[in-house]
Amino acid sequence: MDRGAPPALAADGNTSLWPSERGARLSASSVSTIFTRCRKDLALDEGLDFHSLRRSYVSHLIEVGYDELFVQQQVGHEHASTTSLYAHVSPDYRARTVRTALDRITAPLRETK
Template structure:
């Protein structure tokens, strides 16, 4: 809804001039939207960042790409987000599982 209403061009939260919004403005927007859609958990501007990374990880995006998107210099910084993808570990298949060894 937000994107349809404000139609941001470069940044998700941008001023009418196209410049980025301040951290305080973004915080207010996030809290207002959460309240409007009855989210009762505490949210902040980082909630969007964590959600973004969670969805990327759940869809199999390579951690190196995520590191670049987030602007991290170190992969260790990006790795703090990987705990959210732990539930997907159970669905991983070993490369050996993919081999057809039935005729060996």
């Protein structure tokens, strides 16, 4: 099955999504090492790690309205509670969510006036 690996990187017959320049799959540790080097070169916060991209992905999917089950399946979590630990939504998103809930709850009260 061809997964669309760039022919310039993948050896013949290699179906790896992210092949290395030698054709083998990149290991998690090599991806982390490359990410750390880039983070340092860009003078980004030391608390940022490769896994931060995964947490950011979850947070952004939630903020733009994707279904929670879809998000959970995207990151391969068995339990929604695990996915919720990944979500670090913005204060603006939290405020909008609370405002929407309050508007929905108070709508019948406003209609009776």
